[in-house]
Every structure is written in structure tokens, then in C-alpha cells.
Amino acid sequence: MNEIDSIVNNISRFVTLDRVEIDVFTSHLKNVRIKKRQQIVQPDFVCKSRTYVVSGALKAYIVDPNDGQEQVIGLAIDDWWIFDFTSYINQEPATFFVEAVDDSTIIQLSFENEQKLYDLIPKFERFFRLHAQRTASGLQKRMLSNLSKTAEERFDELANRYPKFLLKFPQYVIASYLGITTQFLSKIRNSRTKS
Amino acid sequence: MNEIDSIVNNISRFVTLDRVEIDVFTSHLKNVRIKKRQQIVQPDFVCKSRTYVVSGALKAYIVDPNDGQEQVIGLAIDDWWIFDFTSYINQEPATFFVEAVDDSTIIQLSFENEQKLYDLIPKFERFFRLHAQRTASGLQKRMLSNLSKTAEERFDELANRYPKFLLKFPQYVIASYLGITTQFLSKIRNSRTKS
DNA sequence: CGCGCGATTGAGTAATTTCAAATCTAGTGG
DNA sequence: CCACTAGATTTGAAATTACTCAATCGCGCG
Numbered sequence: 001m002n003e004i005d006s007i008v009n010n011i012s013r014f015v016t017l018d019r020v021e022i023d024v025f026t027s028h029l030k031n032v033r034i035k036k037r038q039q040i041v042q043p044d045f046v047c048k049s050r051t052y053v054v055s056g057a058l059k060a061y062i063v064d065p066n067d068g069q070e071q072v073i074g075l076a077i078d079d080w081w082i083f084d085f086t087s088y089i090n091q092e093p094a095t096f097f098v099e100a101v102d103d104s105t106i107i108q109l110s111f112e113n114e115q116k117l118y119d120l121i122p123k124f125e126r127f128f129r130l131h132a133q134r135t136a137s138g139l140q141k142r143m144l145s146n147l148s149k150t151a152e153e154r155f156d157e158l159a160n161r162y163p164k165f166l167l168k169f170p171q172y173v174i175a176s177y178l179g180i181t182t183q184f185l186s187k188i189r190n191s192r193t194k195s
Numbered sequence: 196m197n198e199i200d201s202i203v204n205n206i207s208r209f210v211t212l213d214r215v216e217i218d219v220f221t222s223h224l225k226n227v228r229i230k231k232r233q234q235i236v237q238p239d240f241v242c243k244s245r246t247y248v249v250s251g252a253l254k255a256y257i258v259d260p261n262d263g264q265e266q267v268i269g270l271a272i273d274d275w276w277i278f279d280f281t282s283y284i285n286q287e288p289a290t291f292f293v294e295a296v297d298d299s300t301i302i303q304l305s306f307e308n309e310q311k312l313y314d315l316i317p318k319f320e321r322f323f324r325l326h327a328q329r330t331a332s333g334l335q336k337r338m339l340s341n342l343s344k345t346a347e348e349r350f351d352e353l354a355n356r357y358p359k360f361l362l363k364f365p366q367y368v369i370a371s372y373l374g375i376t377t378q379f380l381s382k383i384r385n386s387r388t389k390s
Numbered sequence: 391c392g393c394g395c396g397a398t399t400g401a402g403t404a405a406t407t408t409c410a411a412a413t414c415t416a417g418t419g420g
Numbered sequence: 421c422c423a424c425t426a427g428a429t430t431t432g433a434a435a436t437t438a439c440t441c442a443a444t445c446g447c448g449c450g
Contacts, residue, residue, distance in 0.1 A: 064343060071343040073335065086332040089325075118321075125320045126313075130284075132327035137281040139334035140268065146341055147374040148259060148266040151406075170428065179342040184406055186430055346438070366397065379438055381398055 003031055003054045007107050010052065010079055015127045024120055028113040034100045040108075041098035047087035049108035053080050056104020057168040060084065060096045061176070072176035077168050081131065101169055151180045152188050198226055198249045202302050205247065205274055210322045219315055223308040229295045235303075236293035242282035244303035248275050251299020252363040255279065255291045256371070267371035272363050276326065296364055346375045347383050 004026050011017065017025065030049075034040060034056075041047045041060070051058070053076045060074035060082055073096065076082035087094035091111055109117075117124045145154055155178055159166060165174060172182035199221050206212065212220065225244075229235060229251075236242045236255070246253070248271045255269035255277055268291065271277035282289035286306055304312075312319045340349055350373055354361060360369060367377035 062339065062343070069343070071339065073339055073342070085328070085335050089328045089332060122317055122320070125317070125324055129320055129324035129327055132324055132331050133280070133284045136327050136331040136334060137284060139331060139338060140280050143334060143338055143341070144257065144266065144268055146338070147268070148257070148264070172428070181407060182429075183408085183431085187406095190430075365395090376439060377397075378399085378440085382438095385398075 003105060003107060004029075006054045006079065007052050011127055014130045015123045017121075017123070021121050021123070025117065025124070028109060028117055030108045030110070032106050032108055033104070034106060035103050036100055039097055039099045040106070041084050041087070041094050041096055043095055043097065044093045046091055047084040047094045047096075047098075048091075049110045050081060050083050050088065050114065051076075051098065052107045052109070053078060053082060054105040054107060056106070057101040058082050058098055058104060058106075059101050059169065059173055059177075060098045062096055070176060072173055075165055075169060075173070075177055077164055081135075085135070101173065146179055151178060151184060154178050155185065155188055198300060198302060199224075201249045201274065202247050206322055209325045210318045212316075212318070216316050216318070220312065220319070223304060223312050225303045225305070227301050227303055228299070229301060230298050231295055234292055234294045235301070236279050236282070236289050236291055238290055238292065239288045241286055242279040242289045242291075242293075243286075244278065244305045245276060245283065245309065246271075246278050246293065247302045247304070248273060248277060249300040249302060251301070252296040253277050253293055253299060253301075254296050254364065254368055254372075255293045257291055265371060267368055270360055270364060270368070270372055272359055276330075280330070296368065341374055346373060346379060349373050350380065350383055 007029070008017070008022055008026070011025070032040075040051060040058075043062075055078055058076045059072055060076075061070050061072045063070055074082055082098055084094040084096040084098065086092070087096070088111065114124075114128075145157060149157070155174075158174070158178065165177075169177075171185060175182040175185035178185065202224070203212070203217055203221070206220070227235075235246060235253075238257075250273055253271045254267050255271075256265050256267045258265055269277055277293055279289040279291040279293065281287070282291070283306065309319075309323070340352060344352070350369075353369070353373065360372075364372075366380060370377040370380040373380070
């Protein structure tokens with residue numbers, strides 16, 4: 001499966017596109033290859049595109065201005081979207097970094113092209129509504145998990161729900177995503193390999 | 196300002212509606228008054244409507260099946276929307292309660308009417324896309340706050356950003372929303388009235 | 391006026407962090 | 421292809437943050 005098929009399949013799970021629409025859509029996209037550690041969004045710069053991950057792995061995080069601590073806020077692997085939501089929708093300076101954790105192939109849709117797409121094929125308005133709704137739903141679940149569960153329960157949840165994350169991201173990234181320290185995650189894991 | 200003006204203003208901040216469109220829109224809404232402690236969404240029942248709050252105060256929360264603990268996940272006062280996002284968008288059984296904390300006036304848009312509205316006035320697809328995007332953006336910020344800040348910092352943030360919440364909701368609801376116990380919030384607050 | 395819910399207080403405890411050091415691992419240059 | 425090194429993980433002890441439990445207090449509503 002090539003890059004374009006990948007994103008078209010993603011979209012087609014929510015709206016039906018004919019051949020012409022697919023062509024119009026894909027002509028608005030930019031195919032990009034990025035290398036490990038490359039950053040596609042940085043604080044103080046406007047996040048200009050939505051990014052769809054074809055293959056590879058990316059993380060979104062902030063760096064605390066006080067203590068320099070890195071806080072991971074989002075992860076993305078194959079078939080996920082990732083960008084600084086707030087920066088993108090308001091076209092205002094970002095607060096996140098979005099960075100490749102591995103060499104990755106991504107597809108980007110710029111803010112301008114997104115607007116053009118709405119005029120040409122209003123159906124995309126629906127797709128991105130559904131996409132945003134699913135994002136909000138997922139964030140609400142994650143929020144709930146963080147508020148009401150222990151670190152160990154959250155880790156189990158992640159391991160069951162997104163086992164690929166554990167393969168693609170180093171432990172310290174997973175730990176930060178869960179809101180705990182890498183040392184503590186290590187202790188959680190090792191307190192169980194014994195039993 | 197009457198109930199309808201209130202919600203029309205809310206929508207008009209994002210899309211422009213003419214008189215006819217406003218009439219079509221409002222004919223799809225249901226105006227409801229609910230009393231304190233009344234529940235409009237319950238676990239195991241499908242969340243059938245989006246709820247817009249004209250006046251009053253509502254909270255969304257889950258009850259942990261193990262320990263019976265109540266975890267507040269969302270709050271809404273004047274001009275906010277509140278519903279079980281996951282249940283509503285998938286039209287599947289809810290996991291939340293949504294309950295009035297005070298006598299409230301709300302406006303509800305049912306899932307069926309929402310779909311009809313999209314056919315009649317496609318512009319609403321845009322409105323709800325923007326709405327979902329803003330919800331996702333807000334949740335991402337809250338997520339970040341919960342992951343990287345102390346209870347005290349989160350409380351200050353809430354007090355600055357949404358001072359009305361402190362007036363409308365009892366302390367124990369605010370505490371749960373912040374992810375802390377009511378006792379601990381009390382200690383935070385009182386450790387400062389002294390200085 | 392009293393009952394019940396919500397807020398406060400304190401003591402003891404559990405979860406998680408911080409700091410520091412040791413160990414392991416994977417990538418790079420020679 | 422090996423040795424080196426920077427990055428990543430593990431381990432332990434001490435410190436912090438926030439929780440639980442239990443008792444008390446305050447106050448608004450019936």
C-alpha cells in the first residue's frame with residue numbers, strides 16, 4: 001500500500017469519496033519524509049498543517065520553561081494524526097514540539113489547502129468534524145483515566161489498548177505520556193516480571 | 196435575552212445565519228428546564244442529545260464501580276455545551292452521569308435532529324466541526340495542566356480562567372474536577388488565607 | 391430548631407518524585 | 421568490526437505530594 005492509499009483509506013472509513021474527489025483531495029496534500037529527531041512543529045511558530053502518519057513514530061510534547069522538563073502530550077504511529085491542535089485551529093503560535101522518534105513518512109494538509117478543500121468538496125467538513133469529535137472523545141477518556149486511575153492501571157490500559165506504542169517508543173516517552181517518571185515506570189514493570 | 200437568543204448568539208460566533216436559517220435551526224431544538232440534582236444522562240443509556248446550558252450549572256461525572264468514588268470530568272455553566280461525548284457521537288451506552296447542580300435552563304439538540312440539520316443547512320457541519328475542535332483543544336490544555344502541574348497550580352489556573360466555576364459549584368465538585376480530594380483542596384486554600 | 395450536607399482540621403499512610411549512582415544498549419568513528 | 425560514548429533503563433534511599441480516615445465544625449433548608 002502506498003502513502004496515498006493509506007490516507008485515503010483512513011478518510012474513507014468516515015466519508016465516501018469517488019475517484020475525482022480522491023484526486024482533488026490528494027492534489028492538496030504534501031508527502032514528506034522526515035528523519036529521526038526532526039521537528040515539524042516548534043513553539044512560537046504557527047502549526048501550519050495537519051499531519052497524518054503513514055509510517056514511523058512521532059511525539060508531541062512541551063518543554064516546561066521553568067525546569068526544562070519534557071512533558072509528552074501525544075503520540076502517533078501508523079494511521080494517526082498529530083499536530084498542535086490549539087495552534088492549528090486558531091493559526092496562532094504553537095506551544096508544542098512535534099518530533100519524529102523514528103524515520104517517518106507523513107502526509108501534510110496545510111491550513112490553506114484545508115479551507116480550499118471545504119469549498120471544493122464540502123464532505124471534508126464532515127470528515128474533519130468526525131475526526132475532531134473522535135479526538136475529543138479519546139482525550140476525554142484519557143483525561144478520565146488520568147484522573148481516576150493509578151499509574152499502574154494506566155500503564156496496563158495503554159499496554160492493552162495500544163500495544164504497538166510500547167514497541168515504537170522508548171520507555172521514558174511512554175512514562176511521560178502516562179504522566180509519571182521513567183524511574184517509576186521501570187519499577188512498575190519490574191515489580192511484575194518476578195511473579 | 197431569551198433562551199433562543201442565547202444559543203443563536205453562541206452559534207453565530209462561528210457561522211453566519213440568516214433569519215430563515217435561524218428559524219429552521221430553532222425548530223429542531225428542545226427547550227428544557229431541569230431542577231437541581233436532576234440527571235439528563237445516565238450510564239447504560241444512550242446519550243441522545245447535545246445539551247447547551249442557557250443558565251444554571253451542570254456536572255458530568257462517573258461513579259467508579261469498585262469504590263463508588265465520584266469523578267467529575269466536566270462542568271458547564273451559561274453558554275457551555277455538555278454531554279457524554281463518546282456516547283453521543285457513537286450513539287452507544289453512556290458511562291457518565293450528567294446532572295444539574297442547580298435549577299437550570301437548557302436547550303437540547305437530538306442526534307436525529309442534528310443529522311436533519313446537516314441536510315437542511317450544511318453550514319452546521321462547520322459549526323459542529325469548530326465546536327469539536329475547540330473541545331479537543333480545551334481538553335488537550337487541561338490534559339497538559341493535569342500532567343505537568345501541581346494541584347495548587349491547577350487550582351490557581353482554574354480560579355483565574357473560570358472564576359465563575361468557584362461561585363457556582365461546591366468545593367468538592369471543583370476538587371474532583373481538578374483530580375484531588377476535597378480535603379486537600381481545603382488545605383491548599385487555607386494555607387494561603389493566612390499570608 | 392435541628393438535621394444533613396459540605397467544609398475544615400489533624401494524624402497517619404500510600405503513591406510517586408527526586409536525586410544519585412550503576413548498568414545496560416545502540417549508534418558512531420576509527 | 422571493535423571500542424567508545426551518549427543515551428536509556430534500572431535500582432535504592434530519602435523526600436514530597438496527596439490520600440484516607442476520623443472527628444469536628446458551620447450553616448442553610450425544611
